[in-house]
Amino acid sequence: MKPKRVIITGANSGIGKAAALKFAEEGHVVIMACRNIKKSLPVQQEISKKTNNSSVLLKKLDVSTFNSIEQFCDEIKQEFDHIDILINNAAYFNHGSDYKLSDDDIEITFATNVVGPFLLTHLLKNLLSRSDDPRVLNAGSNIIKHFLNPKKEIDFSNLRGENVNDPAHSVYINYRNSKMALLMLTFKMADFFKPEGIKVNSIQINGATMSEESLQKIKPGWRIIARFQNLFFRPPEYTADLYYRLCTSIEYRNHTGIQFNHRAELMRPAVTEGGLLTDIKQALGSDVYPSYADRKDITEIVWNRCREMTREYITLDS
Numbered sequence: 001m002k003p004k005r006v007i008i009t010g011a012n013s014g015i016g017k018a019a020a021l022k023f024a025e026e027g028h029v030v031i032m033a034c035r036n037i038k039k040s041l042p043v044q045q046e047i048s049k050k051t052n053n054s055s056v057l058l059k060k061l062d063v064s065t066f067n068s069i070e071q072f073c074d075e076i077k078q079e080f081d082h083i084d085i086l087i088n089n090a091a092y093f094n095h096g097s098d099y100k101l102s103d104d105d106i107e108i109t110f111a112t113n114v115v116g117p118f119l120l121t122h123l124l125k126n127l128l129s130r131s132d133d134p135r136v137l138n139a140g141s142n143i144i145k146h147f148l149n150p151k152k153e154i155d156f157s158n159l160r161g162e163n164v165n166d167p168a169h170s171v172y173i174n175y176r177n178s179k180m181a182l183l184m185l186t187f188k189m190a191d192f193f194k195p196e197g198i199k200v201n202s203i204q205i206n207g208a209t210m211s212e213e214s215l216q217k218i219k220p221g222w223r224i225i226a227r228f229q230n231l232f233f234r235p236p237e238y239t240a241d242l243y244y245r246l247c248t249s250i251e252y253r254n255h256t257g258i259q260f261n262h263r264a265e266l267m268r269p270a271v272t273e274g275g276l277l278t279d280i281k282q283a284l285g286s287d288v289y290p291s292y293a294d295r296k297d298i299t300e301i302v303w304n305r306c307r308e309m310t311r312e313y314i315t316l317d318s
């Protein structure tokens, strides 16, 4: 395979790091897009040394901050004439943390997990469109299964600090909503970028063991739960291999607007009138995603909120 140029956000730990290692092992040009250079430099050096690949690069990117995204993209445009793969892997999920706004005054979970990937993908559009097989992969989560319950909805009412002291604030709920919003964006971006030949897909991750460092980011109560979950979760390398397959294999070359499961199978929307047994089967399995993700009215809200928030950085025709 011809070496690909891949950008992986949040590549200094967990699945992102394992993915950077996998792509580097296979001889590709890896751009590790990380917010903390000091912390990420030893990781880049380790990957480069282990794989004997001198094309493992480290660039600063805080995906929750528009200025940082713009600077990162400017730098990439100066250095490269095209990019083949973008993996929107970085995410904020510091469960138990207080309500927090990003530098652009956007609720931090939504800023990092939704608006950041939206802006980054749009700003890289021209570089991606120059690849002969451009692919974007968004890191989803099985947390969206909550939306199998028809009462669950994305709450858009507190994204700009409208109620910073909301007693009902929960990173867990914001994270759940953000991953649903990201899936909706995936479907919408797949259509939007079709004329450029850019394929946009999502992978539903069912869990990956969290590193000690990641565990330290979440509040003690949540940490205990995460440690327990770690006993059952697959190592990050498992999902990293899936990232690799979905982004490079000829098998997926023409797929776009797909939510893949942890076996790299195509998921389909859940049925809502199937009865109790079907509901249970759907909730326990990994064959379907909640049909809420196909709601065009909510998708338009997500898309338009992202557009409004990023209007100083991009102008879109539709």
Ligand SMILES: NC(=O)c1ccc[n+]([C@@H]2O[C@H](COP(=O)([O-])OP(=O)(O)OC[C@H]3O[C@@H](n4cnc5c(N)ncnc54)[C@H](OP(=O)(O)O)[C@@H]3O)[C@@H](O)[C@H]2O)c1
Residues within 6 Å of the ligand: 009, 010, 011, 012, 013, 014, 015, 016, 033, 034, 035, 036, 061, 062, 063, 064, 065, 088, 089, 090, 091, 092, 093, 112, 139, 140, 141, 142, 205, 206, 207, 208, 209, 210, 211, 214, 233, 236
């Ligand atoms: N682990 C799971 O069980 C699980 C389950 C479902 C989905 N996922 C998804 O899988 C992806 C990877 O998660 P992981 O388990 O590998 O977690 P992780 O080890 O905590 O990695 C998250 C990465 O995102 C980076 N990041 C966070 N905010 C950022 C920002 N503003 N700008 C740039 N980078 C930022 C972190 O950087 P720092 O080191 O600087 O914080 C870190 O490198 C995420 O999208 C997550 O939602 C994970």
